Amino acid sequence: MPLALGAGPAFGDEPVKPGATGKAPEKKEEQPKPPANMSSVGGVLLGLPGTQVKLGAGAPVLPKELSARSWIVADAESGAVLASHNAHWRLAPASTLKMLFADTLLPKFPNRNQVHLVTGEDLAGIGEGSSLVGIKEKQSYTVRDLWLGVFLRSGNDAVHVLTRMNQGLNKTVAEMNTHAAELQALDTHVKTPDGYDAPGQVSSAYDLTLIARNGMQKAEFREYAATPRAAFPGEAKPGKKRETFEIQNTNRLLTGDFGIAPYQGIAGVKNGNTTHAGATFTGVAERNGRVLLVTVMNPSSKEQHAVYKEAARLLDWGFAASGKVTPVGELVPPKSAVPVARPSGGAESGAAPAPGKEHPESSGPAVAAAAEEHSGGVGIALAVAGGVLALLAAAVFLVNRRWPAGGRSRSRSRTAAPDPDVNP
Secondary structure (H helix, E strand, O other): OOOOOOOOOOOOOOOOOOOOOOOOOOOOOOOOOOOOOOOOOOOHHHHOOOEEOOEOOOOOOOOOOOOEEEEEEEEOOOOEEEEEEOOOOOEOOHHHHHHHHHHHHHHHOOOOOOEEEOOOHHHOOOOOOOOOOOOOOOOEEEHHHHHHHHHHHOOHHHHHHHHHHOOOHHHHHHHHHHHHHHOOOOOOEOOOOOOOOOOOOEEOHHHHHHHHHHHOOOHHHHHHHOOOEEEEEOOOOOOOOOOEEEEEOOOHHHHOEOOEOOOOOEEEEEEEEEOOOEEEEEEEEEEOOEEEEEEEEEEOOOOOOHHHHHHHHHHHHHHHHOOOEOOOEEOOOOOOOEEEOOOOOOOEOOOOOOOOOOOOEOOOOOOOOEOOOOHHHOOOOEOOOOOOOHHHHHOOOOHHHEEEOOOOOOOOOOOOOOOOOOOO
């Protein structure tokens, strides 16, 4: 049986009886509870409320300092879910939804040097208070510039321009929803490509992890997600060379800032924060030949930058626990994945195999290049350029839309109605 560490955030204590202390009890902020019935894609345990983990001999206990409404830790190569908490709770995703936007649209703009002249219509309808990279009307930008704006600055202006280049909002939203369904990210429903709060727009820790796993198999996705800083075009002025300004990735586990140190082995992926969604984050990191994915959604802790600190704690736990826990589920393959025979030889990822599943092996050397990014003295554990991140790029999962034999799940999804707390 899984070790259940609570079905959700606790409500306030019972009132103190008259005369017991003479003081009024301190009220705790009430937190919503997850739905009783959630999707079971990836395994029955993932559809249960509360924390799911099966500790084996020598496995460390989960960190105590976890307050997120939902989180998940998974092996990126094998797809084994090492532990989860309300994995399929449908919550507002904030800008982590931009991972799905990029995974859907990146293949549609293969020429990163393609130039686009921005119009007023391109920038219409950007939500109030949106994060922006600084795109200006009547200025030209390359496709590469726009994607850097999406990944580094979470720029809703860059998302809106690319959306217009993709023939508009309705087409882009429809394609994102179709792609989510193909990935079996069935908790996800897109209303806005940029993740801006909208009624009915939801995803889950499980789905965001699926989306990140698929995206990280695209070379450009990996490159942009792991870029700590870049030069971005400023306003072009007649007779003068166009100046640039530096933009820095808002993923604090990648760049470090505001008291957060860069996480050893981090290679992306995306953070988000809105009034309704709270803070959200999906990250991927490599250590000693193992690659883990983690998603954290809406921590209630008052700890500063709690979403990053809780993600780092879960990654630390995952690396220490890998091979010492029995998986509680799996990250399922896309619907179109074609099972192939498991290659002989190769290095295993080190995670325990999912129940009833064979453990995929690497089809090549499990080598991830470590480098140091010297601008500003920030150490970046993985350089994603020139074909590095070999473990992610060359691992057997989903290379050329293939899937290891035995890894193709036929789990049925129990679709749950959106929780009333989501997108009021």
